[in-house]
Amino acid sequence: MAIILVRAASPGLSAADSISHQGTLQCSTLLKTKRPAARRWMPCSLLGLHPWEVGRPSPAVYSSLAVNPAGEAVVSSEQKVYDVVLKQAALLKRQLRTPVLDARPQDMDMPRNGLREAYDRCGEICEEYAKTFYLGTMLMTEERRRAIWAIYVWCRRTDELVDGPNANYITPTALDRWEKRLEDLFAGRPYDMLDAALSDTISKFPIDIQPFRDMIEGMRSDLRKTRYNNFDELYMYCYYVAGTVGLMSVPVMGIAPESKATTESVYSAALALGIANQLTNILRDVGEDARRGRIYLPQDELAQAGLSDEDIFNGVVTNRWRNFMKRQIKRARMFFEEAERGVTELSQASRWPVWASLLLYRQILDEIEANDYNNFTKRAYVGTHGCGCGSLCPSVA
Ligand SMILES: CC(C)=CCC/C(C)=C/CC/C(C)=C/CC/C(C)=C/COP(=O)(O)OP(=O)(O)O
Incomplete structure (x- = not known):
C-alpha cells in the first residue's frame, strides 16, 4: 500500500513515464549529437555555454573541458x-x-550456514550505517537484498580504509593489497567472511x-x-x-x-x-x-x-x-x-x-x-x- x-x-x-535518451542535443566537455552508430563531439565552449546550462543533457554529459592547457583535444x-x-x-x-533471477524459487540458492551468517552480518552493517536504504532493501527478493548488502559492505570497508580511524596509516601499498584481495575474491578465494558474501554474490550475478x-x-x-x-x-x-x-x-x-x-x-x-x-x-x-x-x-x-x-x-x-x-x-x-x-x-x-x-x-x-x-x-x-x-x-x- x-x-x-x-x-x-x-x-x-x-507508469506513463518513459525515458527518451534519443535524439537530444547533448553537452559535456563537449556537445555531442548522439546517434546509435556514432558520437559527434563539439566543444561547449564554442557556443559560449556552460555545459549544464544548455538544457537537460542525456547520459552523463556534464564535464567541462576537452582541451588541455596546450590546446590539444583530450x-x-x-x-x-x-x-x-x-x-x-x-x-x-x-x-x-x-534465466531471469526473479523467476527462480527464492530458496534455490540459499547459502549454506557460514555464508548465511556472513550475509546476515552484511545486513547488520548496512542497517547500522544506511538505515533507510536497508529498510528499502527489505522489499527486494532475498537473493538481491543479500547481494546489495554484500556490495554495500565491500564499498564501506574500502571507504573506511581512507576515511576511517586508521586512515592516517593507509598507504598506496595497503590499497594494492586490498586490490589483490579483491581479485582473489573474484576468483573465488575470499579472505574473510564478508569477502565470502561478496564472492558468493558475484558468482550469482553478472557483476564485473x-x-x-x-x-x-x-x-x-x-x-x-x-x-x-x-x-x-x-x-x-x-x-x-x-x-x-x-x-x-x-x-x-x-x-x-x-x-x-x-x-x-x-x-x-x-x-x-x-x-x-x-x-x-x-x-x-x-x-x-x-x-x-x-x-x-x-x-x-x-x-x-x-x-x-x-x-x-x-x-x-x-x-x-x-x-x-x-x-x-x-x-x-x-x-x-x-x-x-x-x-x-x-x-x-x-x-x-x-x-x-x-x-x-x-x-x-x-x-x-x-x-x-x-x-x-x-x-x-x-x-x-x-x-x-x-x-x-x-x-x-
Ligand atoms: C538509478 C538507477 C538506475 C540505479 C540505482 C543505482 C544506485 C544504487 C546508485 C547509488 C549509488 C550510491 C549509493 C553512491 C554512493 C554515494 C555516496 C555519496 C555515499 C555517501 O556515503 P557516506 O559517506 O556514508 O554518506 P553520509 O556521509 O551521508 O553518511
Whole structure:
C-alpha cells in the first residue's frame, strides 16, 4: 500500500513515464549529437555555454573541458567513464541470456550456514550505517537484498580504509593489497567472511570487477590529491568513489522485464545517481573537508567566481559564495534528474530503495539553500523522516 501511494506521488515512478535518451542535443566537455552508430563531439565552449546550462543533457554529459592547457583535444573524463558504462552494459546483455533471477524459487540458492551468517552480518552493517536504504532493501527478493548488502559492505570497508580511524596509516601499498584481495575474491578465494558474501554474490550475478577496481583507484587518488583543477577532474573522482556503486548495483537490482530503455541508459542513470550523491556530499561537507585541508570544488570555477582557497578556509558566506554555490547545486540537481529517469526502468522491487535514497540525498541540496549556503559551519542534515514520503515512508513506520 505504502509503495503504491509513494509511487503515485513520485514523478519518477509514474507508469506513463518513459525515458527518451534519443535524439537530444547533448553537452559535456563537449556537445555531442548522439546517434546509435556514432558520437559527434563539439566543444561547449564554442557556443559560449556552460555545459549544464544548455538544457537537460542525456547520459552523463556534464564535464567541462576537452582541451588541455596546450590546446590539444583530450578525451574527457565523462567520455572515459561512458566507455566503462558501455562495457558494463555489453557484459550485462551478454550474461543475461541466463534465466531471469526473479523467476527462480527464492530458496534455490540459499547459502549454506557460514555464508548465511556472513550475509546476515552484511545486513547488520548496512542497517547500522544506511538505515533507510536497508529498510528499502527489505522489499527486494532475498537473493538481491543479500547481494546489495554484500556490495554495500565491500564499498564501506574500502571507504573506511581512507576515511576511517586508521586512515592516517593507509598507504598506496595497503590499497594494492586490498586490490589483490579483491581479485582473489573474484576468483573465488575470499579472505574473510564478508569477502565470502561478496564472492558468493558475484558468482550469482553478472557483476564485473572493473567498478570495484575503479573505486580503489579513487581511494588512491584521494591519498595524493587535495585539489581539482576543473569539473572534468572532479567528475572522475566522483565516478571513482560513487558512480562505481551505481554500476555495481544495476546487475543485482535488475532491469524491469517490461522496460523499453536501453541497458546503457539504465547504467548511465545509475552512474548519474552516484555522481549526484557524491556532488551533494561534497557540497554538504565543504567546511569539514576544508578543515582537513581538502577542497573538492573545481578550482577554475572558484576563480571565475572570484573565490580562492583562502575564502574557503576563512568560511565566510558572501554573495560570491552564494552565486558559486547556486551553480554547483544546479549541476548536482541535473544529475539527480538524469538518475530519476532511470529508476522506473529498474525491476519493480528495486525501485523503492533507490527512490527513497535519491529523495533523501537530494533534500540535502534544499537544506543547503535553507541554510543560506552556509556549508562552512552548518551541516545540512536530512533525517530519515525527511525523505519526502511523510508517514508513508517505511523508515517512519
Ligand atoms: C538509478 C538507477 C538506475 C540505479 C540505482 C543505482 C544506485 C544504487 C546508485 C547509488 C549509488 C550510491 C549509493 C553512491 C554512493 C554515494 C555516496 C555519496 C555515499 C555517501 O556515503 P557516506 O559517506 O556514508 O554518506 P553520509 O556521509 O551521508 O553518511
